[in-house]
Amino acid sequence: MPFDALNIQECVRCGNCMELCPTFAEALSESMGPRGRVALLKEMAASGLSRTRPLDERIFSCMLCGACNGRCPAGISITEAVYAGRTRLREQPGARELSVPLIRHAFRHAAQAFRLVRAVRGITNWPLVRSIPALRALANLHIRPASSPLKDAGSVHRVQNARGRVAVFAGCTVGYLFPEYGHALIESLQALRYDVVVPKGEVCCGAPLLSLGFHDDAALLAEKNMRLFRDLRVEAVVSLCPTCVHFLRDEYRILLGEGMSGVMDENTFFDHHADRFRDRRSRGTAVYHAPCHTRHMLKSDGTARRLISAAGYDLQQCEPGCCGFGGAFSVLYEDMSNALREKRLAAFREADSIITSCPNCILQLQRRAETMTIRHSIEIIHESLTGAKS
Incomplete structure (x- = not known):
């Protein structure tokens, strides 16, 4: 969305947006919070502020979590303003960066990128790799692509006397790293007598590319996904990634003029079917980590x-917070990402297990949660509907 279509000039600097911002809480710097970023974006819109490394750091370090949007009395979509600012900055020459072209290429060609990562996984501890900050940060994510990615399946899973037809949008993390979550979703939908379509040809939703300022790349991927899913004739599209759901539903509307019809997360879909849970035995205590986009964009954490x-867990109270992943943020701002993760894990120290609704949060938290069990909510839903252990 271009600057002239945004209402950032209406910011009155009240500061309501600062309270929930994870990067402001960590950096304690005005320019690393939403109010400071809006001030910089207003200057960019008014005078064409030149691109510099400090400006890049302020604008690209926003995690796009959406916490600030709901706090703004002027109704400014700060995340949309940040997207516009990043697109504007990408149009100007800047410092040479190795990590950004790598990430851009990876998500434009996700299938090839994840296959390559799987093939070269053994070299991540080589001194040369560790000496390059971007590659070291990527290696520290401990990405282990699955040998049989869900995205390669491209199939229709049929049941007898189907009550309907539902599609799965796998997303990159479930599609290539955690296909077992995707299979749990398929089996859960089948338990409710839905035919399940896993279309071949799905590409990245585009969120990583737009977050890096590559608007046209993100729009191209959005067009591909819209064409693919529009022809499936399904009553719902379910994804296990809240970022994907938000992007398909909300950001596609801005990129293309229409969002993907019927897209929702697993919590929203299965909420209407909790009465079908077969296994309701007491499962002990757990804490629920509400992903940022589940809380602020989808508002389905409740x-x-x-x-x-309903599945039998006694949920302990836990203050909400960010795990520090933020997509490319975890690579470009590794130190801050790690600090946010450690704070979040400290809040879970007394918990036996952690349940969350985002595969990216799991990817981030499991790197350091050696003694904790971290599970995706679809595993709980699957066990409750089928009686099988996920």
């Missing part, structure tokens, strides 16, 4: 808690 409780 639904997730209700489902988990």
